[in-house]
Amino acid sequence: MAPELLEARPKAERRVGLPDLEDAVEGKVVLRFAPNPNGPLSFGHARGLVINGAYAERYKGTLILRFDDTDTVVKPPMPEAYDTIQQETEWLLGRPADRVIIASDRIDVYHEHATSMIEQGFGYVCTCSAEAFREFRVTQTECPCRGKSTDEHTTRWQGMLGGAYKPGEAVVRVKTGMDQRNPALRDWPALRLQDTVTNPHPRPEVGSKHQVWPLLDFQSAIEDHLQGVTHIIRGKDLMDSTRKQTLLYEHFGWTYPNTMYWGRVKVHEWGGFSTSAMRKDIESGRYEGWSDPRLPTLSALARRGIQPSALRAFWLELAITQKDISVPLSSLFSHNTKAVDSTAPRLAFVRDAVRMPLTGAPDEATLVRYPDQPDKDPRRHDLTTGHVWIEEEDASMASFRLKDLVDVDRHEDTLIAGAIERQDQRPIVHWTVDASKDATLVLAEDDMLHEISGRLEPHDFPAGTVVQLERIGYAILLEDGRLLMAHE
RNA sequence: GCUUGCGUGGUGUAGUGGCCCAUCAUAAAGGAUUCUCAUUCCUUUGACCCGGGUUCAAAUCCCGGCGCGAGCACCA
The missing domain is CATH 2.40.240.10 (Ribosomal Protein L25; Chain P)
Structure with missing residues (x-):
C-alpha cells in the first residue's frame, strides 16, 4: 500500500477568532446593526456592533446602522440617542457605520409594501381585538376578517391610513396560515395604529405625521431587503422573527439573508440589562445619568477608562455561540489591562x-x-x-x-x-x-x-x-x- | 400547553467520526523577574449533562431522559 494513504489527513488548523460567514463574497457583504434609540448603547449592544463590524471589515463589506424607532408608546425613542449612538459606534469601532437608516423616515415605504401585500392577497386588515385573536391563535381558527375580499381589505387599509380606526381597532396581518405548527407564526401582525397625537414621535420632523406604524418584524424584513442585507447576526430570541420574516419573503418572492444567532449574555456583576429600566432609575435619581459608573452603558465604561479595543477583544473572544452565558467582568478587565498597562502613567x-x-x-x-x-x-x-x-x-x-x-x-x-x-x-x-x-x-x-x-x-x-x-x-x-x- | 434553541475544565471558547488520555484565553494555586499587591514569564489544578444505540472508532451521528433559555405583544 502506498505509504501516503496511511498518513493521517493534515491536521486542521485551530480556528482563531470569528468563523467565516457562509456564502460571503468579498466586497458584497452587507450587515446591519439595528438598535432602538430609546437610550444610549449599552454593553450588550456592543456585541452587535463589534461582531457585525468585524465581519464588515473582514469582507470589505458594508455596515448599516439602522434606528428601529417605530414605537412611540411602549419604548419611545430618546431624541439625543440618534447622535449619541453614532458617536458611540465610532468610538467602539474606530470608524462610523457605512450607512445610516432611520426607520421613522421611511414609514411611507413600509406603507407601500403593506399596500402591495394587501393587494396581492397575502396581507389583510384584521379588526379583531388582541384578546379575540389570541384565542383564534391557540385554537388555530381563522378570524372573521381573514376571508373577506381583497377589495374589502383595501378599503379597510385606506380607512386605517385615513384615520377611520382608533389604535387597537385594526391591525394589518400577514397571511401565513393559522395551521402553522408554531403558534408564534400564525398570521402575525405587521402594522398597527399608534396615537401619535397623544404620543408623538420625539423626532420633530416625524411627530404626529403617521398613525399607522410597522411592527419590528415587518419593518425590519422590508428594510433588510431594500438595503440588500446579505447576513443577519442577532440574538437567538429573534429566531422566530426569522421564521416569520421568511414567510413574508416567500410571499414577496424574495430570498431571506443568511442568519446567525448568539445566546443571552449576563455579566456576573450586573445581571441583565434593560434600557427602559435604566432610564427609569436615572429619571428617579437613583443614578447620576447614563454614564454613571455603576451602569452597564458604553458611556459609563468609556468614562471608567475601558478602551474600545478591550471591548472588541472581549466580544470577539466570546464569538458567536447559541449558548446562554454568564461572564465575569474580570474577563473584560483583563483585556483592558493589556490595552492600557504600558501607556498608563x-x-x-x-x-x-x-x-x-x-x-x-x-x-x-x-x-x-x-x-x-x-x-x-x-x-x-x-x-x-x-x-x-x-x-x-x-x-x-x-x-x-x-x-x-x-x-x-x-x-x-x-x-x-x-x-x-x-x-x-x-x-x-x-x-x-x-x-x-x-x-x-x-x-x-x-x-x-x-x-x-x-x-x-x-x-x-x-x-x-x-x-x-x-x-x-x-x-x-x-x-x-x-x-x-x-x-x- | 404549543413552538424553538442550547448543554466541553470555576468562567468563556476550539473541536462537525480517528489528529482529542481534548485547544486557547481567563480565573485559582505555586514559582521566576520586577524598588508596585501591576506588567511579563514558567508550572500546576481542572471539562466533553446522563443513559442507550450505530461504528473497527463518537465530544462529534441517532434515540430517549435530564437541565437551562427563548418565542407564542397592536415592544424592540
Whole structure:
C-alpha cells in the first residue's frame, strides 16, 4: 500500500477568532446593526456592533446602522440617542457605520409594501381585538376578517391610513396560515395604529405625521431587503422573527439573508440589562445619568477608562455561540489591562494618608513613570519639607522601603532613612510628598459608589488620562479632579 | 400547553467520526523577574449533562431522559 494513504489527513488548523460567514463574497457583504434609540448603547449592544463590524471589515463589506424607532408608546425613542449612538459606534469601532437608516423616515415605504401585500392577497386588515385573536391563535381558527375580499381589505387599509380606526381597532396581518405548527407564526401582525397625537414621535420632523406604524418584524424584513442585507447576526430570541420574516419573503418572492444567532449574555456583576429600566432609575435619581459608573452603558465604561479595543477583544473572544452565558467582568478587565498597562502613567495614591517626618533622606526623589520605558518622563519630587505621606496601614510597620527612594526604620512617629540601595527583603510601599493634594478615589461596586480619600502625587495629566495607581490598580482622572477606579 | 434553541475544565471558547488520555484565553494555586499587591514569564489544578444505540472508532451521528433559555405583544 502506498505509504501516503496511511498518513493521517493534515491536521486542521485551530480556528482563531470569528468563523467565516457562509456564502460571503468579498466586497458584497452587507450587515446591519439595528438598535432602538430609546437610550444610549449599552454593553450588550456592543456585541452587535463589534461582531457585525468585524465581519464588515473582514469582507470589505458594508455596515448599516439602522434606528428601529417605530414605537412611540411602549419604548419611545430618546431624541439625543440618534447622535449619541453614532458617536458611540465610532468610538467602539474606530470608524462610523457605512450607512445610516432611520426607520421613522421611511414609514411611507413600509406603507407601500403593506399596500402591495394587501393587494396581492397575502396581507389583510384584521379588526379583531388582541384578546379575540389570541384565542383564534391557540385554537388555530381563522378570524372573521381573514376571508373577506381583497377589495374589502383595501378599503379597510385606506380607512386605517385615513384615520377611520382608533389604535387597537385594526391591525394589518400577514397571511401565513393559522395551521402553522408554531403558534408564534400564525398570521402575525405587521402594522398597527399608534396615537401619535397623544404620543408623538420625539423626532420633530416625524411627530404626529403617521398613525399607522410597522411592527419590528415587518419593518425590519422590508428594510433588510431594500438595503440588500446579505447576513443577519442577532440574538437567538429573534429566531422566530426569522421564521416569520421568511414567510413574508416567500410571499414577496424574495430570498431571506443568511442568519446567525448568539445566546443571552449576563455579566456576573450586573445581571441583565434593560434600557427602559435604566432610564427609569436615572429619571428617579437613583443614578447620576447614563454614564454613571455603576451602569452597564458604553458611556459609563468609556468614562471608567475601558478602551474600545478591550471591548472588541472581549466580544470577539466570546464569538458567536447559541449558548446562554454568564461572564465575569474580570474577563473584560483583563483585556483592558493589556490595552492600557504600558501607556498608563504610574502615580501614587496614598489612601488614608498619614504625614510622617522623614530624616536623613535625599532632597529629591526620582521615580519611574513607565516601567516599560524607565527613562521616559521620570517623576521628580522635592523632599525638602522633610515629610512624606504613606498609607496608615503601612505606617504600622517598623521597617519598610519607600519605593524608588530609600529604606526606612520607624522610630516612634518618625521615619529614619537608611540605605539608598536596596539591602534586604523589607516590604516596599508607595508614598508621596507634601506637594501632593487631597484627592478622592471613586469606586463602583455592587451597584454602589464608594469614595476613598487620600493624597495624590503631583502630576499634570489632563482629565481622561488612564493612570495606574501603584499597588491599587487602574483609574481614570475625572474632570472634577477626582479619580474613578477602572479595575485592579 | 404549543413552538424553538442550547448543554466541553470555576468562567468563556476550539473541536462537525480517528489528529482529542481534548485547544486557547481567563480565573485559582505555586514559582521566576520586577524598588508596585501591576506588567511579563514558567508550572500546576481542572471539562466533553446522563443513559442507550450505530461504528473497527463518537465530544462529534441517532434515540430517549435530564437541565437551562427563548418565542407564542397592536415592544424592540
